[in-house]
Amino acid sequence: MTARRVARVLLDSPLPQLDRLFDYALPDGVEVEPGVRVRVPLRSAGRLIDGFVVEVDDEDDGDRPLSMLETVVSTVPVLPPALYALARRVADRAAGSAADILRLAIPKRMVRAEKAWLAVGPPPPPALDADALTRADAVLGEYPELLAGVRAGERMVVDAPPRPARDIPAGAWAVLLAAAAARELADGRSAILVVPDYRDQAQLERALAAFVPPEAVVRDDSDQSGPARYAQFLRTLADAPCIVIGRRSAVYAPVRAGFVAIWDDGDPLLSEPLSPGVHARDAALVRQELEGSALLFAGHTRTTDVQRLVDVRWVREIAAARRTSPRVVLSATREGERGSRVPSSAFQAAREAVAHGPVLVQVSRPGYAPSLVCAECRRPARCAACAGPLRAARAGAVPTCAWCGRAAHGWTCAHCQSEKVRMASSGSERTADELGRAFPGVRVIVSDGAHPVAEVDGRPALVVATRGAEPFAPGGYAAVVLLDGERMLLSEALRIGEDCLRWWSDAAALAAPGAPVHLVGVTGPVARALATWTQAAYARSELAERAPLHMPPAVRLASVEGPIRAVDATLAELRAEVPDLGPDAILGPVARTSSPDTPTARALVRFDYATGRAVAESLRAAVVADAARARARTRGKGTPARNTLRVRFDIPEPDL
Template sequence: MSDAPRRVARVLIDSPLPQLDRLFDYVVPDLLREAAMPGVRVKVPLRTVGRTVEGYLVELGDETDGDRPLSELEEVVSPVEVLPDRLYAHARRVADRAAGSASDVLRLVIPKRMVRAEKAWAAAGPPEAPVVSADALAWARETAAAYPDLESAVAGGERVAVDAPPRPADDVPAWAELLAALAVLTLAQGRSAIVVVPDHRDEAHVLAVLARRVDDAAVVRDDARRSGPERYAGYLRLLAAVPCIVVGNRSSVYAPAHDVGAVLLWDDGDPLLAEPLSPGVHARDAALVRQELQACALVFAGLTRTTDVERLVALGWVRDIPARRRESPRVVLSATREGESRGTRVPSAAFAAAREALTHGPVLVQVARPGYAPVLVCADCRTPARCAQCAGPLRARRPGAVPECAWCGRAAPAWACSSCASQRLRMASSGSERTADELGRAFPNTRVIVSDGEHQVTHVDARPALVIATRGAEPFATGGYRAVILLDGDRMLMTEQLRIAEACLRWWSDAAALAAPGAPVHLVGVAGPAARALATWTQPAYARAELAERAPLHMPPTVRVAAVEGTAAAVAEAIAQLRADVPALTETSILGPVAREDSVRALVRFEYALGRAVAESLRASVVAAALRGRRRRGAPSGQRNTLRVRLDVPDLDL
């Protein structure tokens, strides 16, 4: 018998089952010794399921004690090391913080293998190191110089928050030039930069600026809109030991680029940066973990300041760097004048501003909802009209059309009010299409452009036009809009959400920043702190005030919140175990459980210092519940998952 040590591979199984979220040991057979390297995809036998599964080889080691029975590696799927150490460490830390699985995080980052793309990449050889021209470097330094010490802070790996300039810059927003400039400065130091943006329109703005400043080979676009081969080829480029600039959506925060010097996160308040898939980690939190692990710079940039970032600024964890010269749009709080009807949707001052602006260029009108009449009510008693099948709200797509349900799509030709039996309906709101219809009649011979979920417009020219857009769908106008009118603000604020005022301020600020310098921005029919913050352009001060109000009530983000959902027995057992594991939790820390459609849910509020203990306890309960469900032979798969946990839910009403 040979005394030579045997090679042992530690493998992370690619599986959503929580009980498999650990490293499994396998013997590396002699035939696979050369190919079995850390980071490669492998296939291994899994006795519990009686079949071969895929995974990632994380670590290699030699073992002299050969008495331990171990299975052998089945196959090395590809020689490409798709899971570098830096990515695994990041995914593991993020998963542990969120009581989730590392494989769930990696599934968001590593694309499926594409053999042709892999062969083409291997044949092409390593990419050349990018070179930043003197002109591009001078432009980047001049752009960053608008913020004192920003360039040195990024070069020194600091965490900073900046308020972006609220204006257009030629054919892109000014914020896109700022982020691109910081990325170019990082690349000039021989390090990679990662730019994380909410959606494809923001991505297009940043890519347009970079296309004018650096070679295309230095920029890697990373988003789910690309084809499978394109995305895999881009991922392989990230693995090369050559710096680059990565531009992409929320999962790009994990991009394993070489020697990352800066992570630049745009508009962290946008809900598109919140990952809906397990473990549900926000890009902001993943970026904070990455900065801590890799000592790279982290920049939070936006037109508004979220309470989450402002909390970090107040703690001194993030440094606030204001601009040398404060810029702000010309915001007018527009209300109805004496003699005007209280229900007037566009007051005379805003109407006159739009009429004047249309002689020079386009005018933006922001509305709350798409469609023609998103809300219908009984014409007699004003009871909201509901679908008889699913109780969803009824809507009208055009004047005189049969109402239909916004949830199930069923038509309701014989609708009758449940309160007074009336069959008459009244339009209680105006969507983007109805607003376009009304304003089109008010401004004859004027182009009318609608931009919403069904009519996506990303850019309009400088010719006069009325642009009716829903919140978040506003097109960029060359040279900026000559006037901006923000309608339905009162309706937006009526939504029952903890952060609705913060969200409204972000929607209004994003639209106001599209105005040309000096152009009026009319916020119609809204008063209060959020409106004053917009008018004075003091969003960070508003975030500080919000934090001060939430702290005594123990509302996020002053505390972390975990949602525990599942069967009544599983939730009760998890909460009992949590109380035993974390005795610092008080009686008021647990909210619920309350019954939902087919489960119960409890919320756990806890201080940030208790985060690790709470996550470990809840994760152990999830694994225990999964093992119990697996032993229930014959139970449907949906009933086996008796417990679900999500940390850092943004609102208590989720």
């Protein structure tokens, strides 16, 4: 027996059966460092495949047949041990592949950017200004226990101050996170700040500029070009501390983080749509457990997910020294005002406020008339070709289908044969049209998915925006009017009350201190929580109602989808391997397609957090076995094998 050097490689492959380390012999005279990119042969496929070296070790049993490592693609170790450990743990928790996680965390290699980074050398530690740190301490003074919790590596949650900052064109929440990150940077440790979208990131960048030099801030988002993003990723590999800001994938940044903050974890943009579909909140919790860094959840509202962690004392609540809240007014539409969307009190408040600055009007849907109904029988107007809902682009325009885009020339109601339609709802454009006539001489700005506006100035204006698309106004809005609240609450989604409270709270936080915030036509627990600014209490009551019903986040929820036989076999194996599952743990399976060749089904599995590991291992084994069977069926036929069984963990709500 002769000793030899062996590299253990994680293959960059979506196939679940390849989600493990493969041993490759190193050629004589070739030295590789753990974390580098390599290309290796895959014997079963007869081709070369990319991968990452995870370990390099000496092996005494040199007679074991091993393939040789083909090529070292780059000598830069882009996969530190801590990042691999995080990816492995996160993937195992969600019954996914570590390669899928690393595909989100490590950008595609850019040769020129890599050569430029190697030529410059490692950056020095950033120089911080003493006056800036003094200002940061003053900001952190609003939450007296926050800085001590960050330095102690605690898991915390704060209700962010609901107002714009005074001297910085950003929300007070962004200034708070920036101040905490600057303090962590001054202590010689990196920080990671994760936000849902580009609007929040822009505010955070402006807030950081007041405390740290620009070279200390590293962006991690897909808005950058490929070379720029890869160069920023290489900066996170350096020993010099920095502050990483970005979207959901920034939570995997390979810095030695002492502080990780997640802003507005209830925003669905923080949930990764790609496999294995891990939420940034869950990835941050796993990272904190592995590395011991401080973790902070911040928002204008409290999600039931975070409230559960508070209730089990896994996360500590940090209170502000002085509680502040916007001036919320519940404006109910009176009998004589049924034809108007804006009650007289809200209309008068907007008229008075628009003389002094911008006024925000939040609506539920974009477009002009998002839905049409028959003018006679009031039934929804449907497309004759695909039965999709009809909508109008403007007053008097020919209706078009929202699904197939066909123009509905000569439309006739299938129920009463009427040829006339009526607008049943108002979108952002129609609302702007109506308000433009009601406020002559006042400029009207529309902000929605088709007309994004990031910021407005302090001049008088009516800003009509859909939820989540509200522009930031330095100094705050002179008034905020929240329309269509009752329509928003009509959704059958499990979390619709929680979502509405988040949409309205984020909009209310854009108001200037003391400016009125009118919530129109809504009563009940959600309206009271907004008016009294007790979002945490609402989350606590929602969680208490879901616990006896075994609904998330009181329990975890996973979906299993695929061929009916595979789903049935998977559920039977799950029952046998995890006997702690209750009798009502599995919902379904329910048929998804009517194809006689490959009928599919979907089932939901509810389970306690304590049994999460066993459930993940069982379902992951089923996915691997199904993928292996698929490969065996297609071997020699020239067609690629496809994974037919799909599993996703932590579904936010049941939806068969």
